[in-house]
Amino acid sequence: MAKDYSLNEVQVSMSPGERFEEYLQSRGMRQTQQRRALLELVFSRHEHFDADTLIEQLPAHGESNHVSRPTVYRTLNEFVDAGLLRRFSLAGRSVYEHDYGYPEHDHLYCEKCQRLIEFQSEELTRLRDQVAAENRFRISGHRLIITGRCESCSRTPRRTKRKQDRI
Amino acid sequence: MAKDYSLNEVQVSMSPGERFEEYLQSRGMRQTQQRRALLELVFSRHEHFDADTLIEQLPAHGESNHVSRPTVYRTLNEFVDAGLLRRFSLAGRSVYEHDYGYPEHDHLYCEKCQRLIEFQSEELTRLRDQVAAENRFRISGHRLIITGRCESCSRTPRRTKRKQDRI
DNA sequence: ATCATTGCAAAAGATTTGCAAGGTC
DNA sequence: GACCTTGCAAATCTTTTGCAATGAT
Numbered sequence: 447m448a449k450d451y452s453l454n455e456v457q458v459s460m461s462p463g464e465r466f467e468e469y470l471q472s473r474g475m476r477q478t479q480q481r482r483a484l485l486e487l488v489f490s491r492h493e494h495f496d497a498d499t500l501i502e503q504l505p506a507h508g509e510s511n512h513v514s515r516p517t518v519y520r521t522l523n524e525f526v527d528a529g530l531l532r533r534f535s536l537a538g539r540s541v542y543e544h545d546y547g548y549p550e551h552d553h554l555y556c557e558k559c560q561r562l563i564e565f566q567s568e569e570l571t572r573l574r575d576q577v578a579a580e581n582r583f584r585i586s587g588h589r590l591i592i593t594g595r596c597e598s599c600s601r602t603p604r605r606t607k608r609k610q611d612r613i
Numbered sequence: 614m615a616k617d618y619s620l621n622e623v624q625v626s627m628s629p630g631e632r633f634e635e636y637l638q639s640r641g642m643r644q645t646q647q648r649r650a651l652l653e654l655v656f657s658r659h660e661h662f663d664a665d666t667l668i669e670q671l672p673a674h675g676e677s678n679h680v681s682r683p684t685v686y687r688t689l690n691e692f693v694d695a696g697l698l699r700r701f702s703l704a705g706r707s708v709y710e711h712d713y714g715y716p717e718h719d720h721l722y723c724e725k726c727q728r729l730i731e732f733q734s735e736e737l738t739r740l741r742d743q744v745a746a747e748n749r750f751r752i753s754g755h756r757l758i759i760t761g762r763c764e765s766c767s768r769t770p771r772r773t774k775r776k777q778d779r780i
Numbered sequence: 781a782t783c784a785t786t787g788c789a790a791a792a793g794a795t796t797t798g799c800a801a802g803g804t805c
Numbered sequence: 806g807a808c809c810t811t812g813c814a815a816a817t818c819t820t821t822t823g824c825a826a827t828g829a830t
Contacts (some may be wrong), residue, residue, distance in 0.1 A: 474783090474784080475785090476783090476784055476828085476829050476830070477829075478828075478829075479786095479828090480785080480786070481785095496819095497820080513787095514786070514787050515787090516821075516822080520786090520821085535704070535705060536702065537702070538702060538794085538795085538818085538819080539818085540705070540819085554750050556750075563748060563750070565744050565748065569736075570740055573737055573740065574757075577721070577732050577734060578721065578761065581732065581763075581764070582764040582767070583723075583759065583763055583767075584761045584762045585761040586760050586762070587759075587760050588757065588758065588759040588760060589756075589758050590756070590757040590758075591756050591757075592741055592745060592750065592752060592754075593752070593754050593755060593756070594745065594750055594752040594753040595750070595751040595753070596748075596750055597749040597750065600749070600750075641808095641809080642809070642810090643803080643804050643808095643810070644804075644805095645804075645810065645811080646811095647810080647811070648810090664795080680811090680812095681812050681813080682795090682812090683795085683796075683797080683812070683813085687796085687810085705793085705794080705819085706795095707795085
């Protein structure tokens with residue numbers, strides 16, 4: 447299910463931390479405890495996450511390395527700005543994933559277990575470029591989400607009624 | 614820019630109104646002034662819209678055929694449920710478009726003028742089905758959004774800094 | 781010392797919900 | 806008349822912001 451990260455890794459010269467440091471310096475911004483803690487947490491694993499999930503995984507309010515909610519949001523925006531993370535909207539909220547050093551890919555989204563499964567397709571890139579050319583459109587990116595049920599959830603009876611999905 | 618609706622129209626036996634009526638009856642729900650007004654407005658033109666835009670286009674508070682905000686949201690959910698409208702998330706809010714009787718398509722999204730341009734691609738459907746098959750994934754639908762700049766916005770200098778997009 | 785950053789509280793934007801009054805079948 | 810719907814107000818959820826205190830360079 448999870449893609450083989452190393453096989454398709456894009457060549458990068460800096461670690462996410464180094465790249466972020468450069469980003470901060472170039473803008474007169476500062477290294478802080480909070481930014482370091484979040485960078486570490488975010489790049490400690492390769493998963494999709496939203497702001498709330500990230501906050502849950504942070505040390506609790508009061509413990510060291512805790513980061514307040516507004517700062518989490520602020521820093522996620524910085525990561526996106528710095529090209530470290532990519533963001534997209536799913537079911538009404540923002541979902542984040544690694545961007546820096548990670549190959550372009552798209553997703554299968556299981557409406558039952560809510561899991562995102564990655565896949566890569568060069569054909570899609572070609573198709574995308576062709577459509578854009580036909581429409582004289584200057585591409586900055588794309589996002590394909592195929593919705594449905596993953597293999598294991600297909601074996602299960604119909605899902606129970608849940609809050610309507612807003613893809 | 615706008616697709617030729619009639620050329621690719623899917624064969625349908627009922628009008629949106631008839632279909633919605635059937636949906637209501639089958640669930641013991643009622644025809645109301647508000648549902649009629651919204652159905653009429655929504656199917657009077659083929660455009661993408663969000664709840665707020667729709668509300669702006671409704672008769673003002675006090676005039677006949679006005680519909681309250683909560684009822685607009687409730688009814689949009691019903692339209693989606695009834696298969697009349699399709700919904701997706703763009704820049705943090707829900708966008709709606711005709712579904713019933715309208716062919717499957719995808720979008721180019723101009724980050725500058727925020728316009729959605731439709732396109733159809735059978736190749737994409739094939740690609741999607743193939744990816745799903747490879748992952749033993751049972752498809753219910755998909756959504757491809759190509760972001761960038763439309764032709765006319767490409768001729769313009771860089772866009773001014775705006776609230777970050779959350780595709 | 782200067783100026784960016786944080787946390788708090790509060791605001792803001794989108795959407796939903798409880799409930800009493802009103803409308804539809 | 807039964808019971809679904811509406812509108813209002815208020816709640817909820819996600820994300821942002823003003824501002825005084827704190828921290829980084």
